[in-house]
Amino acid sequence: MDITKKYEIIKIKGESLNKVEDTLINEYPFTLFIDDEEIITLLCTPKSLKELALGFLYSEGFVESLDQIERIQIDEENGRGYLYLKYRKTLTEKLYGKRTITSGCGKGTVFYNVVDSFKSRKIHETIDLSKENVIQLSKEFNGKSELFLKTGGVHSCALSTKDEILYFEDDIGRHNALDKILGRAFLDNIDMSDKIVITSGRISSEILIKTAKREIPAIISRSAPTSLAVDMARELNILLIGFARGEKMNIYTNFPSLIF
């Protein structure tokens, strides 16, 4: 399984605008089974999967020593890891139901959301966003973030129009910061169809899904998206801009009407 995936994107640097091939980190759902019972789906990088399966089950207390393990089998093609144990009774007591552990700032239900997301309504109204809007919004956002970045280890998130930031929140978790702004929008009962999510963190599938569920047409990050996030954004017509730094940005989803 490839650790990275190639995507054709639009790279903007000052006045230059080019279609280029970009390499994204592959976000790979990996479902673990113990004695054919589904335990969990990890969203991970498809490398050292055997070690990940064992390490996770070990960390979570499903396995305590090598001699408990009958065999382990990795189905890389289908993203599945099967662990067979010698002593089942004692360990099956420890099993908890299916759950998904996410790649970052986890949501326990993202796997279902991954499925949901493809049921989400496509965005048909493309947002009229110019390069200058993105540069200006990123500048305003970074100014607000710096204060919090100083303390170390917090993520920031904002909800904006194409012209200005409406809400700004930060948290040790990327998801919490996004949920905070979505919560404020919920309280204020505002229309999301012309709004933009701006985040300091990576755009993983969970972040994209939260945005998609609210039918927000655009998301901007100073960091990288994952392959799964870009696949979903393309499926749902969400404008996804990454590495928005100064005059630079990468556009991962294209619209006929997108004139930069």
Add this chain to the structure above:
Amino acid sequence: MDITKKYEIIKIKGESLNKVEDTLINEYPFTLFIDDEEIITLLCTPKSLKELALGFLYSEGFVESLDQIERIQIDEENGRGYLYLKYRKTLTEKLYGKRTITSGCGKGTVFYNVVDSFKSRKIHETIDLSKENVIQLSKEFNGKSELFLKTGGVHSCALSTKDEILYFEDDIGRHNALDKILGRAFLDNIDMSDKIVITSGRISSEILIKTAKREIPAIISRSAPTSLAVDMARELNILLIGFARGEKMNIYTNFPSLIF
């Protein structure tokens, strides 16, 4: 509730070694209830808690509109958020059992682990680690990481002796990278009592707990720890070093025998 907490730490910069007061981001367990039924514990920054509670429950589909909400009550002192609904039957069907969503690269069971961790055996054998060891290990680690940091959005993790890195892994998730090295150590059945975890990511409580469970006596990061991670490391006598960059490092836990 304070967003940050003050800790007395040892700051090393080249030849200088000083006890200073350092400000850490507060990692705050926040448990959500719907109609007095416990839903989940979020590990978050204690700010905009009402927005976080609503945003999370909204994102997860527990609430769809404001008129479903009877009232919301935040008990900041005890880290609890109570949401009372008008139409219970339909929504309680959607409820799933207690789960913890973590601040970063989430583990679904960290809240129980937080409790567990204080039952973990204290580390009594303090690891004999010098400043030069940390500088050398960080240098070796950063060299290996760079390759992966280029693709954007991956975390690296290593297991080392005080002299050299034994295992190195990377993943889109901090936890996955750590589980990968713990899985390799598990397969190789090696003694962890003189080993060190090195991570590119923040040290949150979940990362500290995974390390504590294996009774690994030291963890080094180029990033920041959270307050909860430092509290646990102090409780369990785990050597926690953050912001290890070049000649600089912060030591968050002290040992009588630690001579730098």
